[in-house]
Amino acid sequence: MRWTLKPKPELSKVKHLQESLQVSEPIAALLVQRGIETYEDAKDFFRPSLSHLHNPYLMKDMDKAVARIELAIANNENILVYGDYDVDGTTAVALMSTYLKTKHELVYTYVPNRYDEGYGVSYKGINFALENDFTLIIALDCGIKAIEKVAYAKEQGIDFIICDHHRPGSEIPDAVAVLDPKRSDCEYPYKELCGCGVGFKLIQALAEKDGLTTEDLLPYLDLVATAIGADIVPITEENRVLAYYGLQVINANPRPGFKAILDQLKKSELTITDVVFTIAPRINAAGRMKHGNYAVGLLAEDDYDMAIERAKDIEAYNHDRKETDKQVTAEALQQIEEQKEQERFTTVVYHETWHKGVIGIVASRLTETYYRPTLVFTKSGDKLAASARSVKGFDVYNALEACKEHLEQFGGHKYAAGLTLKPENYEAFKQAFEDVVAKTIDKNLLTPEVLVDSTIALSEVTPKFYRILKQLAPFGPSNMTPVFMTENLVDTGFGKCVGEDKTHLRLTASQTDANPIVCIGFSMGDKYELIKDNKPFKAVYSIDENEWQGNVSLQLRLRDIKA
Structure with missing residues (x-):
């Protein structure tokens, strides 16, 4: 390593903070390194307050999103809450649907099937809405790149509200409202919310209209804290406040679904790390091995006995996930060892039978082992699908963008992404990805730091x-x-x-x-x-x-x- x-850090700043807080020099230095330089900064950091959360109406299109939901409720429309099958998506769907059901009966949920629909908004999901008389879809943790799909829905008379946190493309979907702090034209002060966090800002705005305060929304923050931890977003500023209070809810008064998981695990006081390594994998396992609906069902369940039964199912999916992940990782490692005839700057492996639900985990394990930007491919219908993971300091999303002529679809973050391509483009893409990484990566990044x-x-x-x-x-x-x-x-x-x-x-x-x-x-x-x-x-x-x-x-x- x-x-x-x-x-x-600057010694004068450290000494000043040390005196004002009456702490040791190493503690003062740690704080200054984290941008905490004054007594007031330290007070805000050590004592997070819900009052530190930003006004949700600072987010572009928030007023439009609230107005459209209020109209749907007034007109007794069917509302479909749509979200991805990972932890961020399923927690967001549980959050939005349970909140809206306190205001309106006609609220339903939809999570795409990882295997026949793939990531994000799907035509199958829109057709489901069409067939079942839904006139409003609220998409969470996805949708920012669904240009054609949102246009198709609009032609069918279905409106979209998008709550996303991924980087937009050059075009924004033609939805009623697109809430995404990463939009270049959005002046929201904090850009690092997760998908569930953006969903929380929307219910915060709705609650304000109803005369409720942020304190009234505390019971929802266990979901937000779980998404923040699982989605690996920065735990700074607004995310720190949401995670801090969400952990308090998980530890003091968790929703029945979380309580059922924790009672099975005999866990007491949880940190954010515990959430990431105990709760999050179980929620994820549903979407990986069966269907994300099972995770939403558990998270939205308000009856503890029923939650216990749902948690048992989730535990079984998690056990299957572990076994499958272990097997695929072993096969992938063997494949890499057999290919080690030349020095490469990337790790790219493929087998048509690998379970699509675990390729992201396997990509993470291979990255830990070989410390290279990594892609794990499997067969998905008539295409190949892959999960990408990167090493610290290297933007894998940008590398994929440089190879997009070979891809059907891609999306994600700096360190994790997903993509699909036609089988005949696999070899050309593999070489293009290797060439891009070889040309652009700082070679120091190939040693763990x-x-x-x-x-x-x-x-x-x-x-x-x-x-x-x-x-x-x-x-x-x-x-x-x-x-x-x-x-x-x-x-x-x-x-x-x-x-x-x-x-x-x-x-x-x-x-x-x-x-x-x-x-x-x-x-x-x-x-x-x-x-x-x-x-x-x-x-x-x-x-x-x-x-x-x-x-x-x-x-x-x-x-x-x-x-």
Whole structure:
């Protein structure tokens, strides 16, 4: 790994903040690195408030969206809430549909089938609306590129409201309202909302018309926090407020669907990381292995006993997902090893039988293994479909755009995207993608990087220090868990490889004048030679707590060690 020490923040700013907050220098430095330079900044950061949320009417077309929904309710129209099958989409559908049902009976949901409709707005979905007398579709987490489909719906007398957060193309769909903070003509102050977040801004605007406050909408924020974590959007500004309060709802008063999942897992206090690795995969599993409708059903369920039954189904889909993902990953790794005849800047694999529901997860695993922009293809009808994942610092969406002459369709973000192409274009696209990446990527990006916030002495790792660090949460992009470096460490002699297959490293680090502290390095068993026999080493790590037989103690979670 490349260890990159972040530039030291301006000392005068650190000293000023240290004095005004009465905290240690490392804490003040961490805050200044995150753009928190004054007492007021720190107050807003440490004490997020719903009053910090922006006025929803600052978003372009919000007034039009509200007016059209109010008209639909007044005219007793059927409203179809349409959303993608991933976590962001299904949470958004559950959020919008459950809120609208408090105002109007004729609200229904539609999630496209991953396998015969694919991502986003589909003609099948529009035809379903046509056949069932829907005159308004509210599309969430999708639709910003559905130019022809929205035009087709309009010809059939169906209006669209789009709530999306993906990058628009050169043309905006001809919908009644297009809510997307990434529109170039939208002056909304915060651009990084997820799809469910944009949906929340719409219900916030509707609620305001009804004389409700944001506090009245708190019960919906468990859905928004889950989407923020799962969709890997920055946890800054407005997203930080929404995630902070959403986590409080999940931990104190979760909706029946979440409670059913958590009761099965015997989980108590959840962090955003727990949400990402426990709740999100289960919600995703429905759309991957069966149908996204099952996830919406669980999230919108208001009867706990019924939620328990739905959660059991979801758990079964998640088990199937794990097994399938494991098998496809093994086959993909084998395929790559067999192809290793030349140095490549990309990883592209294909097999027609691979399950479309897991190719995104497999792409992530391959990226972790080979650290290259990665595409995993499978057969989808008469076309090939792929999930793309990228390495930190490289925009895979731009790379796909440079190869779009070979593609039927593509969309997504800087680090994750989806695409389809005709089978006969596969080889040409594969070469074009390799050529584009080879020409444009900074070769340093092909080695994993660990960003280090600061160098500290082991003696500074105290319970008080950790208590303050915890208050920097929720962590995520743009507010990552702090990572520290400490030099001149030695193991006290208890270092060993642990785990069933001895792939993890456990040791007790010591430094002059500091109490020894337990360290755990997952998948770092091969580093044992660096620390044995009292060899001095340096480590990069984050700090967390270890609970064992009722005792809670601090431990270092190692990211890497070097001699």
